[in-house]
Amino acid sequence: MMDRDTSPRVFETGIPNLDRVLGGGIPARQSIIVTGEPGCGKTILCSQIAFHAAARGAPAVVVTVTSEPHDKLVQSLSGFSFFKRELLGGAFFLVSAYASLKKGAKEARDVLLRTVRERGAKLLFIDGLRSIRDLWQDEAMLREFLYELGIGLAAMDCIGLFTTEYGLDKLMALPEATTVDGILAVGVQRRGGRRLRRLEVIKLRGQPHLTGEHLLRIDAGGVLIIPRLEVQALPEPDFLPPPHRAGFGLPELDALMEGGLPSTSTTLLAGSIGIGKTLLATHFVAEGARRGEKTLFASFFEPPAVLFERARRVGLDVSGALKSGALTMLHLPPSEQEADAIVYRVLGEVDRLGAQRLVVDGLTELELSVQDLERRRIFLASFSAHLRSRGVTALFTKEVSKISGAELDFSDTPIALLAENVLLLRYVELRGRIHRILSILKMRDSKYDGNLREFEINDSGIRVLAPLRSAVGLLTGQARPLGTSIGGEEQ
Structure with missing residues (x-):
């Protein structure tokens, strides 16, 4: 419905998140051009707005400017869920302006304004200004037509x-650009074999809006706008996080961090392939569920049944938490998804559940979905900020293919620089045996025990052992024995 006596009043579009991008909706009594190459979704977007208006009691007049029958437009829209055939001829009124346009600007203007008046319309949608320009071949005539029509x-x-x-x-x-009040640009970018649609507000008179290009998707429901994550407003950042800790339910590990990860912090859990990152992350969500905290586990790799069956085989059974709703699994199989769409879905689940803990298992997939390399750092920083503003303690797992040599290099992992905490798991060969070791590399504004610890995976899950003090160079892959024990056992 139309907003009540607000200043300025706005016209709601009914397109998910478009009103948010526009700063509340289309300003009252304004005229907007939607521009873009053929096939980008302009007609679907405007028709969806018109159907939404008609359905809520604000009649819409939809104008075609060619000699083609209306059946063609109706047929192209009939497959979308926003299409309501019962509105045709009534609140959604189709009219052809071709005959009046051939007569001239004044005749066309008078016909359109008379139709709007007779129908009590609150929206006039003209599909195809370029066809009018091509028909008249007169810029002065088109300018006058748009100006007087707008008035x-x-x-x-x-x-x-x-x-x-x-x-x-x-x-x-x-x-046309100077005659109307606003301009929306819809574009299609080609990335490899993909076509990525974007929407940007170029101009909107008298109303602040979200800047930059936003993801536009078309599915059976019609158009969905996913706002650019970085420009979405957040609450004031000067809040103090709660003092409690988010533990793993592993006493030896939690003790290293004075009880667990600081609440509302972001943590990178990096490690070699197959070392136990996902299992440790499962401990984290299982402990949250045990404490009565809503938890969300988002995985790019394995479906829920496979992941949690593997955990059950080592004594970590989360079936009860899943059944009770304390733990929710979100499967994000590797595909050609856009980063904004992935995070939009994750944050939507966080909001729906009121989640207090989140695991994203497979950070590399999320990083790669950010097509613009220069954007990755600010995108991940914004994601972290959105989680913190919701009171979520987040854990991201990442496979690190090479952690060796004299230094540990995380330069290709923006989240490592942005995360408050970094935990590292890796294999090390010492005295002819392969050992799993764990190290806390960073915990911002928090005390922690930086000693290397060996850990094992047994029939009760992960068990953290005694400090490793029998060798040096363990993290560099160049371990050299010093003493006689490792993991508390004589060698």
Whole structure:
């Protein structure tokens, strides 16, 4: 419905998150151009807005500008869930302006404004300004048409939506750009074999909005906008996190961190392939569920049944937590998903559950889904900030292919620089045996025990053993024996 006597009033679009991008909706009595190359989704977007308006009692007049029958447009929209055939001819009123456009600007303007007045319309959607330009071949006539049409619509408290097929650079050089109140650009980017749709607010008179390009998706429900994560407002950051700790339920490990990870912090759990990162992360969510905290485990690799059956075989049974709803599993199989879409889904689940703990198992997949390399750091920082603002303690696992030599290199892992805490798991060969070792590399603003600890995986899960003081160079892969014991056992 139309907003009540707010200043300024806005017209809600009904497109998920588009109103958020626009700063609340389309400002009242304004005219907007939606521009983009053919096939980018302009007509679907504007038609969805029109159907939403009609369904809530704000009649919409939809204008075609070619001689083609309306059946073609109706057929192309009928597969979307927003399409309501019972609204056709009533609140969603189709009209062809082709005949009046051939007569001239004044005749076309008068027909459209009369139709809006007679139907009591609150939205006029003209699909195809470029066809009008091509028909008239007269810029002055088109400018006058849009200007006077905009004045007439504003006088009747009606929104104007106009699509055109020009690229943004071309449009900005045309008089249409200065005649209307706002411009939305819809584009398609090709990345490998993919076509990625984007929407950007180029101009919107008198209303702040979210800047930059936002993901636009089209599915059976119609258009969905996923706002760019970095520009979404967060609460003021000057809050103090709760003093309690988020433990793993492993007394020896929790003791190293004075009870566990600091609440609302972000942690990177890095390690070699197959060393136990996922199992340790499962301990983390299982302990959260045991404490009555809502927990979410998001995995890029394995479906829930496989992952938790493997944990059950080593004595870590989370079936009860899953059945009770204390633990929720979100499977994000590797695919050509966009980072914004992945995080939108994860944050949606966090909000739905009121989750206090989150595991993202497979950070590399999330990093690779951020196509712009320069964006990765700020994107992950923003994700971390959104989790912190929700009171979530987050743990990200990452496979590190090479941790050897004189230094540990995490330069290709932005989250390692942004995370408050970094835990490292790795294999080491010493005296002819392979050992698993654990080290806390960083805990920001918190005391911790930095001694290397051996750990083992047995029939009760992970068990942390005594400090390793029998060798040096363990983290570099160049271990040299010093004493006579490792992991508390005589060698």
